[in-house]
Amino acid sequence: MPTTDLALNIEIDRREASPIYLQICERFKAAIAAGHLKPGDRVPALRGLATQLNTARGTVEMAYNVLVDEGYLQMRGAAGTFVSASLPGAVTPSAARKSRERADAPRVKRAQADTDIGNDAKPLRPGLPALDAFPRKVWSRLVAYRARGGDPATLSYPDPSGYRPLRERIATYLGLSRGVECVPEQVFVTNGYRATLELILRGFAKPGDRAWFEEPGYLLARNFLVDAGMRLVPMPVDHEGLDVDTARALDDDARFAFVTPSHQSPLGVTLSLARRMKLLDWASRAGSWIVEDDYDSEFRYVGRPLPALKSLDRDDRVIYCGTFSKVLFPGLRLSYVVAPERAVARFGQITKSMNAGSPYLYQAAVADFIAQGHFARHLKRMRALYAERRMLLMNAILKAFGDKVSIELPTGGMHLVAIFHAGRDGPIDDMAMAARAREAGLAVLALSAWYLNGRAKHVLRGIVVGFANVADATEAARLAGMLRRAYDG
Template sequence: MKTKAGAILSSIRIDRSLDRKISVQLYMGLRDIILSGGLNGGERLPATRTLASELGVSRTTALDAVSRLISEGLLESRIGAGTFVSHTMTGRTPVKPKAAKIDAERAPRLSPSTMRARAMFAERRRLPHKSQAFVTALPALHAFPMAQWARLSARHLRSDRDAVMGYGNPYGLPRLRAAIATHLNASRGIQCDPEQVFVVGGAQQAFSLVGGMLLDRGEKVWFENPGAIGARNAFISCGAELVAVPVDDEGIVVADGLAKAPDFRLAFVTPSHQQPLSKVLSLSRRLALLDAADRADAFIVEDDYDGDFYFGDQPLPTLKSIDTNGRVIYVGTFSKTLFPSLRLGFLVAPASMVEAMSAIFSAALSGVPTWPQAIVADFIDEGHFATHIRTMRHHYRQRHELLHAHARQIEPHMLVQRASAGFHTVGYFTDPGRSEEDFVREANAAGLTLSGIGRYCLAPIDRKGVVIGYGAANEADIRQGMDVLARLFATAV
């Protein structure tokens, strides 16, 4: 006897005469059924093997469609239970499916630069919104000091409502700029004036602003390969030519960058915890990179996205702290240290760049919301931020050790690397012939959240594997997640 889900899914028609890929047809069919209310929140889908059999498609095709719907939040996979329609769809007004055919003649005419950038963008999947194994980029939200945050929030609404609800300073709230400068001096060894600190709507906005300010079309940017997808897309949008510079155990290979593009205009690096390989840029490489930038009259964007969460006694000095010639633009974010929806980040400009950057901010930006800036300023000034960083540094170190303890069961198939900071690492396949895409597809369909290293690459690299997050997952998530990986490896043998 067919379940309700099985009966409804049988209404999906696959037309092999169309140019559209079968996996896309299946994805659109499932999406339309969910959006139109054919399946309600919490209802279970048939297993992908059953789905593939009933519709006459390969399991890989079914996995592709289901994985895409999971990434978009329409489906959710529960380890050991199956795949279900997301509870967020419960009670929603049904949406009438749009016509599949798009009138190309009515599509807007885009500029050549936009079309060029669009063709080069790396795909950005839906960013994570809930804790599970092995989500990356999401901090441990359950450990956030919500009571202190709520108290500070209420205080500002009571005492200075007009100030926090009106228009703000385009450069950032002065108190927050001063608090950030003080924090960076104490924790990251960066000596800067508050006037050098500019508050932005997240690190991604900082990359776009810096790129727009410094780069002309076609100018070369050294970019770590593999490297951060968001920054990559930001510089592509600015018309830059990205130069893939390899990363080894000491970080970005400066000599390789000089061989490929000695006339580079900008270098983008994540020296404290390389994204995604978790390497640390050695001191000799830091000095070589600064020297290369000075000789080329170039600048360096230092993305220190989770450098506060180092595991050793003392991290290597930031590039900004040892930059004596004003070459480094330091970028930080509160998305990792506090929470992502805050949408607050900052950049520290060289003193020589402050006047020009101030003019751009004043002319083109209205600033970010004042209320959260005021809360963060108090959070730092009253010592809560430093306490939270220490607490989370210990938490992530524990999660890192837990991950490695449970990773022993998959060692014949994957070598999980040790990280020195942050809340993600990578696992390399021991079999060089294993497909990243196939493995990630099956893992995500089984309820995990993994990405292949290849997604982060501008150019192919020798080793294959996956990026593994451990910060947001609890102990049960990590243990069960490793059990799932072990089963997937065992099935594939």
């Protein structure tokens, strides 16, 4: 029986942002397209390839499962895994040449490296909750209680889909506060938003799928999606949120729409009801999926929090995503996604193949935190605190910059957007200004970095700054002064 072990030379680059399993997938596809692997060829065993690449067997298994799902490989039990006899999409050497030609064409790029603000708690970091106001004593007591409890689950492998009581609490919370009707079986706990996106893509996406993406939009999600092979189509955002009519005119057949409807990232606008209905109508007619990132909707300072887009979904086309990173603290690495009813079994299978599963201890502590009422009380306190701190920082920035910037006070969220007015020599270079601010120890981001083409003429220039950790007026003034010095160069 033929084997490809000698002919196939797979290499991975651990410096790449792309996950290793996706790199393995791409290497196999390239080898098949180039003719190095032919239909019927046997591919290396899981354990053998994992040893060759010095990676976990589960990582190779994940890649093989993706390739099987896409029709590139076939598993034949004890006989091994083989290149499929009926390959998808005319995969030939000529197709590979065309693929390389397409790859040479202009593509959406990742955000530049100089937009990296690191993983620490530097001042003005967008999206970082008030670490000084987190109820550490209550949290420590809950964690300690679970650690001392002697439950064997604390030492065993966690459920890949999530700790059942936490899934129940999340489902109840979403129904009461966000209008999202779901059962615990639909809720999957993940290790952060990127893990959520990976689960969604493995469940619904195919290589080369097109997706609407807000312009400007959440740059970390953009980086992940680009690395995963999605073809992002930038769609304009105005005072009513994503312009659905323009999006349909540009690409009516996209497979996905990635949106932040409650508090657009980064501009902070809310998707209007009329556009919500148009977006849902498009998804229903096109058979497409809407990925709703409801990342910080708990913090609204004018009126009650708005219902989620998912609450209006009657055709089960919205995939709802939430996180505890903003409402509690990011070190938890706990997020969640509400799967469409038709995809529950598929998501469950994928989480097992991904060897997913967040540590039991933190999941159980969060479930207790919610059940005992601490979560609701914490959110109430943070809304009042953030409403005060956003005013402190906004007033300090306006005082330091004068007529050089404008700020529209957000109705919700955890960050401000300060927009620069053009100077005598044209638009301000916000990338350079943000880089100087980061050198001074501030974790700010240039607004233009959130655009797919940050140097286009229509792009707004400014900075995105977090206000949740600004303790008082004195600190706000000090930080605003540092920003002004970075602006002046």
